[in-house]
Structures are given as structure tokens and as C-alpha cells.
Amino acid sequence: xxxxxxxxxxxxxxxxxxxxxxxxxxxxxxxxxxxxxxxxxxxxxxxxxxxxxxxxxxxxxxxxxxxxxxxxxxxxxxxxxxxxxxxxxxxxxxxxxxxxxxxxxxxxxxxxxxxxxxxxxxxxxxxxxxxxxxxxxxxxxxxxxxxxxxxxxxxxxxxxxxxxxxxxxxxxxxxxxxxxxxxxxxxxxxxxxxxxxxxxxxxxxxxxxxxxxxxxxxxxxxxxxxxxxxxxxxxxxxxxxxxxxxxxxxxxxxxxxxxxxxxxxxxxxxxxxxxxxxxxxxxxxxxxxxxxxxxxxxxxxxxxxxxxx
Amino acid sequence: xxxxxxxxxxxxxxxxxxxxxxxxxxxxxxxxxxxxxxxxxxxxxxxxxxxxxxxxxxxxxxxxxxxxxxxxxxxxxxxxxxxxxxxxxxxxxxxxxxxxxxxxxxxxxxxxxxxxxxxxxxxxxxxxxxxxxxxxxxxxxxxxxxxxxxxxxxxxxxxxxxxxxxxxxxxxxxxxxxxxxxxxxxxxxxxxxxxxxxxxxxxxxxxxxxxxxxxxxxxxxxxxxxxxxxxxxxxxxxxxxxxxxxxxxxxxxxxxxxxxxxxxxxxxxxxxxxxxxxxxxxxxxxxxxxxxxxxxxxxxxxxxxxxxxxxxxxxxxxxxxxxxxxxxxxxxxxxxxxxxxxxxxxxxxxxxxx
Numbered sequence: 088x089x090x091x092x093x094x095x096x097x098x099x100x101x102x103x104x105x106x107x108x109x110x111x112x113x114x115x116x117x118x119x120x121x122x123x124x125x126x127x128x129x130x131x132x133x134x135x136x137x138x139x140x141x142x143x144x145x146x147x148x149x150x151x152x153x154x155x156x157x158x159x160x161x162x163x164x165x166x167x168x169x170x171x172x173x174x175x176x177x178x179x180x181x182x183x184x185x186x187x188x189x190x191x192x193x194x195x196x197x198x199x200x201x202x203x204x205x206x207x208x209x210x211x212x213x214x215x216x217x218x219x220x221x222x223x224x225x226x227x228x229x230x231x232x233x234x235x236x237x238x239x240x241x242x243x244x245x246x247x248x249x250x251x252x253x254x255x256x257x258x259x260x261x262x263x264x265x266x267x268x269x270x271x272x273x274x275x276x277x278x279x280x281x282x283x284x285x286x287x288x289x290x291x292x293x294x295x296x297x298x299x300x301x302x303x304x305x306x307x308x309x310x311x312x313x314x315x316x317x318x319x320x321x322x323x324x325x326x327x328x329x330x331x332x333x334x335x336x337x338x339x340x341x342x343x344x345x346x347x348x349x350x351x352x353x354x355x356x357x358x359x360x361x362x363x364x365x366x367x368x369x370x371x372x373x374x375x376x377x378x379x380x381x382x383x384x385x386x387x388x389x390x391x392x393x394x395x396x
Numbered sequence: 397x398x399x400x401x402x403x404x405x406x407x408x409x410x411x412x413x414x415x416x417x418x419x420x421x422x423x424x425x426x427x428x429x430x431x432x433x434x435x436x437x438x439x440x441x442x443x444x445x446x447x448x449x450x451x452x453x454x455x456x457x458x459x460x461x462x463x464x465x466x467x468x469x470x471x472x473x474x475x476x477x478x479x480x481x482x483x484x485x486x487x488x489x490x491x492x493x494x495x496x497x498x499x500x501x502x503x504x505x506x507x508x509x510x511x512x513x514x515x516x517x518x519x520x521x522x523x524x525x526x527x528x529x530x531x532x533x534x535x536x537x538x539x540x541x542x543x544x545x546x547x548x549x550x551x552x553x554x555x556x557x558x559x560x561x562x563x564x565x566x567x568x569x570x571x572x573x574x575x576x577x578x579x580x581x582x583x584x585x586x587x588x589x590x591x592x593x594x595x596x597x598x599x600x601x602x603x604x605x606x607x608x609x610x611x612x613x614x615x616x617x618x619x620x621x622x623x624x625x626x627x628x629x630x631x632x633x634x635x636x637x638x639x640x641x642x643x644x645x646x647x648x649x650x651x652x653x654x655x656x657x658x659x660x661x662x663x664x665x666x667x668x669x670x671x672x673x674x675x676x677x678x679x680x681x682x683x684x685x686x687x688x689x690x691x692x693x694x695x696x697x698x699x700x701x702x703x704x705x706x707x708x709x710x711x712x713x714x715x716x717x718x719x720x721x722x723x724x725x726x727x728x729x730x731x732x733x734x735x736x737x738x739x740x741x742x743x744x745x746x747x748x749x750x
Binding site for chain 2: 132172176179180181182183185186187189190191193194195196197198200201204314315318319321322325358359360361362364365368369371372375376379380381382394
């Protein structure tokens with residue numbers, strides 16, 4: 088069995104690869120969900136709160152029932168419930184979707200901390216990983232290729248959502264609602280109902296993304312579990328140009344950036360640990376600065392989306 | 397009906413509706429704690445006692461209201477220009493950290509007043525720069541200010557953790573990393589006659605100043621014009637970018653001063669508890685006050701009271717400390733949902749009804 092020393096420098100890229108898969112999973116799920124919501128012309132900043140609620144409820148259900156899969160499902164359902172609340176309140180006239188998102192972010196986080204108080208200590212069964220590294224003798228390669236199931240779920244959802252948006256009738260309805268309310272009404276679609284479903288679907292994926300945090304990596308529930316992954320994923324959708332495929336690439340990039348700190352720490356470079364942990368936020372901000380423009384709108388931006396106006 | 401009565405009725409809408417929303421939130425919260433297995437009457441009685449019931453609790457409430465007043469301005473001022481800034485926590489953290497750095501950089505023996513002025517100036521400059529960056533990114537690059545200000549908050553907290561556990565760490569702080577203390581002599585004291593530090597006075601003065609600036613000067617008029625319609629303001633020759641960045645700087649300076657107050661009146665050094673969430677509660681205060689700098693003061697005292705009562709709920713009823721967060725979240729959601737009611741009631745607009 089090889090040890091860390093044998094791989095030398097290669098430990099770092101390998102750890103970043105493994106970390107990128109691990110860390111990117113919540114980014115991927117939340118951004119795919121938010122992509123659906125934003126294509127319908129509304130932004131849900133409350134996904135940060137949804138993520139934390141998903142993490143808490145998934146962990147609690149896994150602990151109480153003994154089945155992590157049931158936990159993932161309940162996390163998704165709780166997420167779509169939060170999505171439904173966001174959509175229902177935003178459907179009333181004169182309510183600002185950005186402000187309501189901030190409110191639900193605080194509410195979701197508070198509720199998760201309140202209900203999750205009793206689940207900090209106990210150990211819930213976690214989700215399994217698929218060992219794709221069985222062919223290798225090297226311990227690090229094997230552990231790096233232990234791919235979690237929810238990443239594969241996100242990987243499968245990416246083309247599915249792309250197909251849904253561009254090749255199905257419902258996808259067309261969703262895009263019409265997002266690009267022009269007037270056109271959608273003229274065609275006889277219910278703008279509010281479409282947005283309700285789009286926000287609920289987005290909430291479901293964000294809830295599942297939250298359950299990944301508590302049920303796989305780091306794999307336990309505590310109050311410091313999410314540190315802005317939800318909000319970073321919302322920003323990520325904007326520079327992924329509302330395209331699910333770009334969301335996937337961007338999530339991997341983010342995962343790699345997020346894995347940098349722990350990977351360097353593993354080989355003994357602990358200096359600046361907190362600064363490396365901030366890498367995803369610095370990266371998001373940098374890319375947003377490069378990708379935005381003060382004079383023109385984003386290409387591909389849904390016409391009814393308030394953030395890009 | 398005489399004209400002033402019509403105006404009074406119109407203005408009362410902005411008071412009655414938030415109060416009704418608060419009452420509705422309290423009912424929802426009552427249902428929530430009932431479901432959690434606690435008697436709601438007991439909860440409300442304890443909350444009143446913990447917030448305003450005794451001289452001690454009133455002082456505790458006012459102590460917490462001070463940073464809230466300042467942090468709320470960080471959201472309320474840019475809102476006059478139509479910006480939604482939610483990065484008050486980041487500006488507060490940067491302000492507190494920079495204030496400590498300023499105090500530590502001055503040679504020993506500097507008169508306390510000079511140290512305090514230097515700390516306030518440094519804190520306000522750092523907080524102001526932090527939010528001005530969001531404003532500048534919005535103006536020059538079209539970056540959404542809500543998201544950039546929140547990202548800057550996470551970066552600010554990372555910088556705080558880095559500085560506190562590395563370059564600025566006091567070797568004497570073992571388990572909980574902290575910067576060296578600024579020294580007892582340099583702490584800002586209490587307002588004479590009460591056990592509340594001067595931060596509250598700073599906050600109230602800042603609010604009145606902000607109100608005068610926004611409501612009684614040409615700068616404020618221009619700023620509110622930008623908030624009404626950016627294109628129209630630019631067409632009529634207003635320097636939109638300068639207004640945006642200066643307002644964001646003042647807003648960030650308020651939150652930075654909150655950080656300086658927290659450091660110089662409460663903690664005595666910069667450490668992780670500096671990011672205690674006042675910046676986030678400040679967003680709620682600003683929205684509840686309908687972005688009015690003067691209304692921020694009573695709302696901050698109310699929210700400070702809710703915050704202060706959390707400890708009592710925890711001790712007496714064994715409720716989690718997040719109970720207060722749940723209540724704040726409910727209030728926030730209900731207040732925003734109540735926006736839809738403005739203009740719906742004829743009582744407030746008798747002219748249109750006639």
C-alpha cells in the first residue's frame with residue numbers, strides 16, 4: 088500500500104480532484120435548481136436558507152428512520168415547501184423577490200437551528216459512495232475515486248434539465264414566462280402557476296443539495312455547516328448564463344477552488360488556511376466582475392429577471 | 397376633510413400596516429412555540445421581561461440596539477438610491493478589525509481620546525470602503541450589489557479569522573484566538589447615569605445626520621431621484637456614479653462604526669464573536685423601518701429587545717437560542733408580504749375614494 092509520501096507533489100492535484108467532486112456537489116444541485124427558477128423570471132436568494140433546512144431535515148430523518156435515502160427525499164420535499172412559500176408570497180403584487188429571498192434566508196437558517204438543536208450530537212447513517220477506484224492499488228487514488236451518489240444525480244440532472252428547457256413544451260412555457268410575462272399571458276399561460284412550479288423544483292434540488300452536506304460531506308449536522316454555498320450558487324447561475332451545462336462546469340471550478348484550502352492543509356501548508364477557504368467567494372466575485380457589464384444586459388438573461396435589469 | 401388630516405391619514409398607513417404585520421408575526425410565532433410545546437403566554441411574558449421589564453434588561457436592550465441602528469443604516473441609505481445592500485455584517489467586521497489595528501499601531505501613551513478618534517476614523521474608512529466597493533462594482537461593471545455585498549461579507553469574515561489566528565494574534569490567547577486587547581484606558585465608557593455605552597448616542601446622531609442628508613439637502617434630493625429612475629437622473633445631468641458610491645461609503649461607514657463600537661465598548665479586542673450577526677439583523681431593521689433613517693431608531697430598539705430576551709427564553713423555558721432567529725425570520729417574511737397591502741385600503745386614501 089502506497090503512502091502519502093510516495094505520491095509526493097501529486098497528492099495536491101489528486102486531493103483537489105477528489106475535493107472538486109465533493110465540494111462541487113451542493114453547488115451543482117443548488118445552481119441547477121436556481122437555474123430553473125431564474126429561467127422562469129424570478130430569483131430566489133432564499134436558497135441559502137433552503138440548503139440549511141435541507142441539511143437539517145435530511146440528517147434528522149436519516150437518524151430517526153435509519154435510511155439516508157429517505158432523508159434525501161424529505162430534504163427535497165422541505166426544500167420545495169420553502170420554494171412554494173417564496174413563490175406564493177412573490178405572486179402577490181408589489182412584493183420584491185430579492186428582499187423576500189433575504190427574509191427566507193434568515194427564516195430558514197433560524198428554523199433549521201431551532202429544530203436541529205437535538206440532532207447535533209447523534210450520528211446518523213450517511214449516504215454510500217460508489218468505489219470507482221477499485222482498479223488501483225494506491226490508497227489516495229482509491230479514495231479520490233469514491234464518487235458520491237448525489238454527484239452522479241447532479242451529473243444526470245444536467246442534460247435532463249437542458250433537454251427539458253430546450254426540447255419540451257413545458258420548457259418552452261417556462262422560458263416564455265421568464266422572457267415576457269405579456270407574451271405568456273397572451274398565449275394563455277398562468278405566469279404565477281409556472282413560477283410556483285419552477286420555484287418548487289428549484290427548492291427541491293437545493294434541499295437535496297443541503298442533505299449532501301449533512302449526509303455525505305462533511306457528513307454531520309452542525310450550525311456552521313453551510314458557509315454561503317447557497318448564495319454562491321445563486322451568483323454562479325448568473326455567470327453560467329442560465330445554462331445548466333455551464334452551471335455544471337462552474338460548479339466543478341468552484342469545487343476545485345473550495346478544495347484548495349483543505350488539500351494544502353493535508354500536505355502541511357496551513358498558513359493562510361482561512362484565506363484559501365474564502366477562495367470560492369473571491370473567485371465568484373472576480374468572475375462576476377469580468378462577466379458583467381454596465382452598458383449591456385447579460386446575453387441569455389431571462390427578460391423578466393429583476394437582478395439583471 | 398381638511399388637507400392636513402388627509403396627509404395624516406396617508407402617513408398613518410406607513411405606521412399602521414407595519415404594526416399590523418408585527419401583530420400578525422407575533423400570532424404566527426405564538427402558534428410556532430405552541431407547536432414546540434411551550435405556553436405562548438409564558439413566552440411573551442418572558443420576552444417582555446427580558447427586553448423591557450427591568451432596568452437591567454432595558455440597558456441590555458439598548459446595548460444591543462446600538463450596533464443595530466448603525467448596521468441598519470448600511471441597508472437603509474443605499475435603499476434611497478434603489479440599491480439592496482445586505483453586506484452590513486462584512487463592513488462591521490472590517491470596521492472592527494481595522495479599528496483594533498489602528499489602536500495597536502499607535503504608540504503606548506497616546507491619550508485615550510486620540511486613540512478612540514483614530515479607531516472610529518479607521519473603522520468608518522474601512523467599512524465605508526467595503527460597501528463603496530459594492531457600489532462601484534454596481535456602477536462601473538453592472539455587478540448585482542446584493543450578491544456582491546454578501547460575498548464581500550464572507551470574504552471579510554475570512555480576513556477576520558485569518559488576521560486573528562495569524563498576523564494579529566495575541567500569543568496570550570490560547571483556545572480562542574484574539575488580537576491583543578486595545579487596553580482598558582482606551583475603551584469607550586458609558587453614558588453618564590446609565591449602564592449603556594456611547595455607541596447608542598453615535599447611532600442616534602448618525603441616523604439624524606443621515607435623515608438630514610437624505611431629506612433636507614440637494615445631495616439627498618439627487619440621491620432619491622436616482623432611486624426613482626436612474627435613467628431620468630442621468631439624463632438630467634446628475635452624477636449618478638458619484639452619488640451611488642458616496643452613499644454606499646456613508647452606509648458602510650455606519651456599519652464600520654458599529655464594528656468599532658463593538659470592539660471599543662464590548663469585546664476590547666477583535667475576535668470571532670465580532671461577527672455576531674448584527675449586520676444581518678440590521679437588514680431586517682432597515683426593511684421594518686421602511687428604509688427611513690429616523691424610523692430605524694425605534695425599530696432597532698424593538699429588535700434589540702427581542703435579541704436581548706433570547707437568553708431568558710433559553711434559561712427559563714429551555715428553548716434553543718435560535719428561537720429569536722425564528723421570530724425575526726417570521727417578522728421579516730410577514731413584513732415583506734404586507735407590502736402588497738399598501739394602497740389597498742381606502743381608509744388611508746380618502747381623496748381617491750370620494
